[in-house]
Amino acid sequence: MVEMANLTGSFVSPSADATVSPQLFAPAGLVASILDGFTIWKGLLTFLVAAVIYDQFKYHYLKGAIVGPMYKIPFMGPFLQSVNPKFTEYKAKWDSGELSCVSVFHKFVVIASTRDMSRKIFNSPTYVKPCVVDAAHKLLGKTNWVFLDGKAHVDYRKGLNGLFTRQALAMYLPRAEEVFNSYNQRFLEKSAATNYTPTPWMSEFRELMCALSCRTFVGYYITDEGVQKIADDYYLITAALELVNFPIILPYTKTWYGKKAADMVLMEFTKCAAKSKARMAAGGEISCIMDAWVKAQLDSAAYREKIEKGIQVDSSEKPSQVLREFSDYEIAQTIFTFLFASQDATSAASTWLFQLMADRPEILDKVREENLNIRNGDRTLPATMDMLDNMPYTRAVVKETLRYRPPVIMVPYLVKKDFPISETVTVSKGSMIIPSVWPACHDEEAYPNADSFDPDRWITGTAEQQTKNWLVFGTGPHYCLGQTYAQLSLMSMIGKASMVMDWEHTPTPESEDIKVFATIFPQDDCLLTFRPRA
Template sequence: MESVPAILIWLTPYILSVAAFVILLEQISYLKKKRSFPGPFLVLPFFGNVISLARNPTSFWEVQSAMAKSSDVGFSVNYIIGRFIVFIRSSELSRKVFANVRPDAFHLVVYPFGRKLFGECNILYMTGQEHKDLRRSIAPNFTPKALSTYIELQQRIILKHMKSWIQMPESNTKPFPLRFLCRDMNLETSQNVFVGPYLTNESQKRFEAEYNLFAAGLTALPIDLPGFAFRNAKVAVSRLVETLAVCVEDSKTKMKSGDAPACLVDFWMQEIVRETATSEAEQTREKQPPHTSSVELAGHLFDFLFASQDASTASLLWAVTLLDSHPEVLERVRKEVAVFWSPESDKLITADQLREMRYTEAVAKEVIRYRAPAAMIPHVAGEDFPLTDGYTIPKGAIVFPSVFESSFQGFVDPYRFDPDRFMEDRQEDWVYKKNYLSFGVGAHQCVGQRYAINHLVLFIGMFTSLFDFKRYRSDGCDEIEYLPAIYPRDGCKVVVSLRCPS
């Protein structure tokens, strides 16, 4: 009987031949999909360009952009761990992808392995009539009356956190990163705005701990085994939804008694209670209308909470970064806000006053344009899709429409931070609307964009009025870091001090 080493030596040429054949097929498949369009001519077997992506995501996407700019087709291609990818720079082509989210075209991904974390019933993955019905049911959450209620809640939490920042030992003299401080502030703001009085202090602490587990699992490898971050995140999502389902039930009870809405879930339940009270399904008790069960509603509430975290935190940091480097803009913001609010006042900014702060809102819109937090919105091609007359995206390809790249197309002097572009005399957000894709477009356009802008305006107004601040400058501190929203690389380190007595 031959020894194992001898057998292996005998098999080696055959193994190498099979491996070489598989590699050859892989390269041929890639080149067939790539054709003559911009992209690397050869890719590393099996892994593709994942190493350069993992090592420096910013550089990787800059290279993709440069390749897309090298021709007039508006896109480039690449290959990552067995998946063919298409990076889209052209605003027109990006809008084409956004407008064709449906089972036989593109499937929205947003986050890798998101379906495993969020579940198939998540609003991100819905299409057709089901998606339209759910969006229609969500509409009462973002009426002017509802937004006015949220504005008060937002301000109270923002002020609470900012006053705690100035009490930190590092304040006044030492720089500290704002990233995690803003994240914690946003999480508490979302909790209060969305489910307000229905979370006790104890459940709020548990909620924060569970959400941190979820956040850690977002960027982890999808290893669904005990002890791994991804499994911990899945379990955390289940527990978070259970907690929110209790809040939904409590809100339904309160709205049935005729109380006034005090938070987002109340506005939602008020409408659902009204609908179910008059529906035949409710009268016969045979079945409830769609999207009205407490667990399902809790899942959608979690979607709102998640959507309001990462991107919003990134925008707050870029606002501080850009205001520090543009003192003339900062001064105009402070003058405008001072007309309506000061730190010494015990009054809050009203909804009407917020609408009058047009320049501060223009600053917020320009921050979102200049540093679109969700820089790319990944989709998967469910079928072959004709992107242009000369190119069809192959089924299974991951498509990256670049919101970031669109933001620097069409606008006047687009690489300049210039809030005046959004003032009434220029209105570039309408003139170049096709390039302003930060909140998406089409059926999946962000339903809470007015809420997000209000939050950024309130933060800018209060932060600049309450604090004198200075960015701590280090090499590369303002470079973009993908986490997966885009952040300043240093987490926005600042030195803050009070401008006036609080």
């Protein structure tokens, strides 16, 4: 022992020797009393306490006059709640005030409940930009166009608008018809195979919508197996889209599986882009959205070439948007954003639509009658754009479904500079700010008896005039690019189904309860049975 003590004293720097150092730097008074018993554990504890206090102070500073809990669960906040969000919890937030807040890990989140606050956020591109959810950057790629902001976003979007005009949509309708025919048949077979036992149908609708998107977006450049694989794996992508995720992708977590599935879809779509380019260059007809975009790029290239060569071009030949050429991968990335934006929302809308129709046979009868009349009694006729234009009741049913159960209840935005949203509240840069859709759609002033499903409010009532409350597809520079397409698809789907099938919903105590899975679904996943119509 003596030898040890000597060793320490003679060969090691005195300041590194725990028994020597306090004497060398002998402090006095309060500091002395603190350092006297200083150990690594006390150091860590002090750091932790300081961090907790800082976290609480920061939360209070950001919260200001916004309604929210007095204290934050240290660091993580209500993270566990946000992993499995409940509709009732969102509703409680909306009811708590026009602006309420929550802080999860490093994210400070402000939720706007009223129509006017929500509109203000949607329409303030100087202060906010969409942030989708944290995981979306990882799944879609940071360079994705949906993350562009300001002029860059407006310019990019202009080049896509032409893909969603009425004229363009009419060209994709045959793809939709084929998908509806095939899935109606599958629904009938599945119900027959289970001997008409009521079965949860939500995942069937998700699959149907995925197939519809794939066929409309990339036509037959993808095989049936490819579509099936995307449909099977897509829920992994949805599952990765929690409002707040763990900041890095850890193996075997939801974000990891989601990223793998997203990469697979991107790879499939990249192959489709190469095929579409070859076919369109050979003068093929436009059969899907990808073709339409590739054709617009080819037309732009031809126009540019003529201009470069000094050839006179009549102004009527100038494309409405002169596009640059996009790589196969860029095309795939953009088409993937359409799938990403549409899949959950259209799946939710179709699930509710079938449930609501089954529960209200008198409304389904009217849809059926309108569809039969427009087809002059021939149930097999495919829907055309003209027919869809002349189905006011079916349109009203779709709009009322979207109002009554708006698929996207909130849209996350990121505050990019301190945002003075009201006289008393400035939301700090870096916060997440979320305009809400649900409360505007259930506003009694705009939609009397808002909690009842009443398609007639769109025909004889005043619903059509409540444009300020119609936030189902957002508003402002990022409003939904696919809104007309989505509504026409839903009209076409329910019309066709009403021609060939009868279906029955088995209500459970949870049928009207709302499950949040990126968008909203009936809590019991909608128990249905389908039978052929004689």
